[in-house]
Amino acid sequence: MAVAQVKTDATEARIAALTLPAGGWSDAARQDALARVRQMGLPGSRDEYWKYTKPQSLVSAEPLPAALFDGEEEDMFGARDRLKIVFVDGVFDAEASDDLSLEGVSIARLADVADIHWAKDIYGVLETNGQDPVERPLAALNTAFASDGVLIHVTGKPSKPINLIYSHASETSDVMLHHVIKVDADAEVTILENGPAAARFNKVMEVDIADTGALHHVRTQGRDHERRAATHTFARLGKESTFKSFTLTANGVMTRNECVIELTGDDAVAHVAGACMGDGDFHHDDTVFITHDAVNCESRQVFKKVLRNGATGVFQGKILVKPDAQKTDGYQISQSLLLDDDSQFLAKPELEIYADDVACSHGSTSGAIDEDGLFYLRARGVPRGIAEDLLTIAFIAEAVQEIEDEDLQEEINGRVAGWLARRRG
Amino acid sequence: MLEIKNLHVKLEDEDKQILKGVDLTVESGKVHAIMGPNGSGKSTLSYVLSGKDGYEVTEGTAALEGEEILEMEAEERAAAGLFLAFQYPVEIPGVGNMTFLRTAVNAQRKARGEEEMTSAEFLKVIRAKAKDLKIDADMLKRPVNVGFSGGEKKRNEILQMAMLEPKMCILDETDSGLDVDAMKLVADGVNALRDAGRSFLVITHYQRLLDHIKPDVVHIMANGRIIKTGGPELALEVETQGYAHLLEEA
Secondary structure, three states: OOOOHHHHHHHHHHHHOOOOOOOHHHHHHHHHHHHHHHHHOOOOOOOHHHOOOOOHHHHOOOOOOOOOOOOOOOOOOOOOOOEEEEEEOOEEOOOOOOOOOEOOEEEEEOOOOOOOHHHHOOOOHHHHHOOOOOOOHHHHHHHHHOOEOEEEEEOOOOOOOEEEEEEOOOOOOEEEEEEEEEEOOOOEEEEEEEOOOOOEEEEEEEEEEOOOOEEEEEEEOOOOOOOEEEEEEEEEEOOOOEEEEEEEEEOOOEEEEEEEEEEOOOOOEEEEEEEEEEEOOOEEEEEEEEEEOOOOOEEEEEEEEEEEOOOEEEEEEEEEEOOOOOOOEEEEEEEEEEOOOOOEEEEEEEEEEOOOOOEEEEEEEEEOOOHHHHHHHHHOOOOHHHHHHHHHHHHHHHHHOOOOOHHHHHHHHHHHHHHHHHHHO | OEEEEEEEEEEOOOOOEEEEEEEEEEOOOOEEEEEOOOOOOHHHHHHHHHOOOOEEEEEEEEEEOOEEOOOOOHHHHHHOOEEEEOOOOOOEEEEEHHHHHHHHHHHHHHHOOOOOOOHHHHHHHHHHHHHHOOOOHHHHHOEEOOOOOHHHHHHHHHHHHHHHOOOEEEEEOOOOOOOHHHHHHHHHHHHHHOOOOOEEEEEEOOOHHHHHOOOOEEEEEEOOEEEEEEOOHHHHHHHHHOOHHHHHHO
16 A cells, blocks of 8 residues: 555655664665655554554654753662663763673674674564564664664673663754664573663664573663654564563653564463553553564563653564464553543453464453552551552562562562652652 | 441432431440341441441531540541451552551551651560461561451551550451451450440440440340340340340330
């Protein structure tokens, strides 16, 4: 179908505002991605996949300005030994970053155009795979125009996590970063991400996990109230490999997190989880697409949203089970806790199953704080506000518990508790 | 300790009067039992005293140690020393039992202007009290009441009572759903807490529980009122003859 003229115009306006970086080894992929963006057109409000989230502010030629957070952006994972890689408005900050050498892993930057052979096989490739059956033009735009990113090749089990820290310094920064992570057989790594990154942030992360490899991913998306973000994670999983990802989103006026996972090897495990806390002018969209294309794989999607003062939460989650993906174990839950009548939660859970020996379940609910639980806590002397906070943290617990590391769980809960306490005043 | 005068209560949402003039005084250090048929208003009385939403007091007063409690928030009543052991303890997924109890203990201490308990102190105390009630470490760690058996839930209520050290304890059908051994364990837990400064109001259908927790005074409640008050022998009378003749007398 031909792309409507209005969409073509909007797409060209956006492209005109951008400069194609000299990519060296990635040039071919960038040219290809640019052609695909032109052919698809950037998302418009009439696109089915953008039914619940208005894409305008994510695709406009210029970003809307975003004020910087008025408090100190905490160093979320500062309590632990990690390898820090810092980007300020998308620009690598060598001084604030650690030395990039670490045993069991090799780290390079996308902006260093030296020939990275391994990344060539992944950069834009997983993104392209992820365009079918649903188009994700913002990801293709990113492949074409990303100014920087990290290329992480995990060959062993590094002793500490790699922490990508995104600072936001300019009220009009418009940033695209693209990371590629390749995990070898038996290798295992933890990737932490935190910070708002920019006024408008478009991030793609392509993850290729070989047989028996494992990647743990935990991120928090920064406290800046007006920031906008569209992120895509594309993961391809080999035999007996593991991918576990958790995202906490508190604040931010507009966030769309897409996660596209393909289980291509038998006995692979993929868990994607997220918790978001929205107050007022807040729109958060989790869009997940998991394809089972191998035998005896397990996938879990666990998303919890706490919404108040007119905040909106969206969940679009799909499990696609291909004909040969027998013994699939798929689980999907999306729930929202609406703290008042003004907030809304829109959910579109989907299952598409072509194999006959599978167990897939999904559920989606939205509701208020449990009155019986609240009375029980208050009858024990816990003041209403604290009791509500306890029940709220309890509500998101199922998502937070998807993080394997219990210390990280505690840090996430601590952040949520702080968010709630600030709202109680 | 607890003085209830002419208490009238209706449901907030419908025009249904449940308590129709309850008068009841529980002295310090005493155990009072309330028995009565289904629908007599026993559980409503316990909820209204502890501050549950959904009820409207249309007349009367209730005072704890001389202080009016009906206008207080539920948490203020708890801090003032009132405790309700629930007939159906609520399951709270995601909140650890230990976290819950520590939050409660310290919230009450804070409300009373007392110093909060440190983790170490709290752990020491709760471990000792849990042991007496045969509550293992695993039950303390699990989410509040989630996956607990009926007996475990009731023991957990008594553990909370032991940790919070209230002055006025209301036990709402604590014997329901318990086998003989579990009832004995719960009763022992309650008896261990009996002292001169603590009073109990034990709500029950059956005399059985009162074999283990010996009451000083027994009240019969029917149709929203206390219709008869007597000694422990009144409970035995109910056990053998039922409520019918008492209802007729009233």
